[in-house]
Amino acid sequence: xxxxxxxxxxxxxxxxxxxxxxxxxxxxxxxxxxxxxxxxxxxxxxxxxxxxxxxxxxxxxxxxxxxxxxxxxxxxxxxxxxxxxxxxxxxxxxxxxxxxxxxxxxxxxx
Amino acid sequence: xxxxxxxxxxxxxxxxxxxxxxxxxxxxxxxxxxxxxxxxxxxxxxxxxxxxxxxxxxxxxxxxxxxxxxxxxxxxxxxxxxxxxxxxxxxxxxxxxxxxxxxxxxxxxxxxxxxxxx
Numbered sequence: 001x002x003x004x005x006x007x008x009x010x011x012x013x014x015x016x017x018x019x020x021x022x023x024x025x026x027x028x029x030x031x032x033x034x035x036x037x038x039x040x041x042x043x044x045x046x047x048x049x050x051x052x053x054x055x056x057x058x059x060x061x062x063x064x065x066x067x068x069x070x071x072x073x074x075x076x077x078x079x080x081x082x083x084x085x086x087x088x089x090x091x092x093x094x095x096x097x098x099x100x101x102x103x104x105x106x107x108x109x110x
Numbered sequence: 111x112x113x114x115x116x117x118x119x120x121x122x123x124x125x126x127x128x129x130x131x132x133x134x135x136x137x138x139x140x141x142x143x144x145x146x147x148x149x150x151x152x153x154x155x156x157x158x159x160x161x162x163x164x165x166x167x168x169x170x171x172x173x174x175x176x177x178x179x180x181x182x183x184x185x186x187x188x189x190x191x192x193x194x195x196x197x198x199x200x201x202x203x204x205x206x207x208x209x210x211x212x213x214x215x216x217x218x219x220x221x222x223x224x225x226x227x228x
Contacts, residue, residue: 002154035213037155044205044220045147045155050213088155090214098171099145099157099214 003028003100004089011108017077020105022089024070028100032092034072036065039086039104048087049074076107084109112136112217114206119222126196126226132189132206132219140164140184143209146191148202149221156202159191160209174200196226 005023012018022034036049047056049065052072064075072091076083089102118130132144146158159170159180168180179192189206203221210216 033213035215037215039155044218045215046218047210047213047216050210050216054212056216086154090155090157092214096172097169099147099160101155101157104154 002103003093003096004091004102006087006089006102006105008103009106009108011110012076012079013110014079014081016079017075018079018107020074020076020087020089020107022072022074022102024072024091024100025093025095026070027095028070028091028093029067029072030070031094034065034067035090036063036072036074037088037090039088041085045088079109081109083107112208114208114217114219116204116206116219116222119204119224121225121227122196123228124197124226127192127194128196128224130191130193130204130206130222130224132191134187134189134208137208139182139187144180144182144189145207145209145215146180146189147205147207147215147218148200148224149205150199150202153202158204161189193224196224198226200224201226 033051037045038048039045052067053065093100145160161180177195205221206219207215208217
């Protein structure tokens with residue numbers, strides 16, 4: 001069971017806006033920034049959002065992140081078929097003294 | 111090009127040992143904290159361990175503490191994970207990852223598969 005909580009699945013149609021949520025605790029999301037990772041089938045994870053809402057160079061501005069209290073969200077606008085992947089949130093946890101991940105959300109583009 | 115390449119995975123019996131390596135290139139390896147993250151087949155990502163730039167400080171997930179040892183050789187630009195007393199539940203793809211400036215992991219290797227089975 002993952003320390004950060006994500007719904008296992010989400011879906012949307014091309015062009016739609018989809019939001020993926022991530023719930024944590026005071027010692028994790030409540031005290032540290034959140035990253036989001038995209039994992040396409042059969043590949044290594046890729047950094048999508050860091051520091052709650054920062055995009056690395058090369059990541060389209062269709063992807064955005066936010067954080068409030070002990071929860072965070074990833075929003076994908078203008079959904080495209082190539083966005084079909086697993087998405088993971090992650091944060092440092094001060095109590096566990098380690099990184100905690102969400103269980104992942106599988107995004108399906110209908 | 112910034113690159114991380116893992117090696118050393120394979121099939122090992124329960125109770126056995128394995129050492130994973132992660133060769134880094136394209137950046138000043140000693141300046142970065144490094145991590146190991148694993149992913150069991152069909153499951154999510156799980157953090158395993160981290161080490162600071164000079165190797166003087168390490169952290170481990172409770173599930174591997176006392177069994178796994180993370181280390182690095184900055185002269186060889188290589189990160190290691192020594193895994194002892196392996197269990198079936200350690201079966202996973204093991205990724206090495208670089209700690210980014212403001213976030214957690216900005217560069218990931220391609221992963222190496224470890225299977226613990228008799």
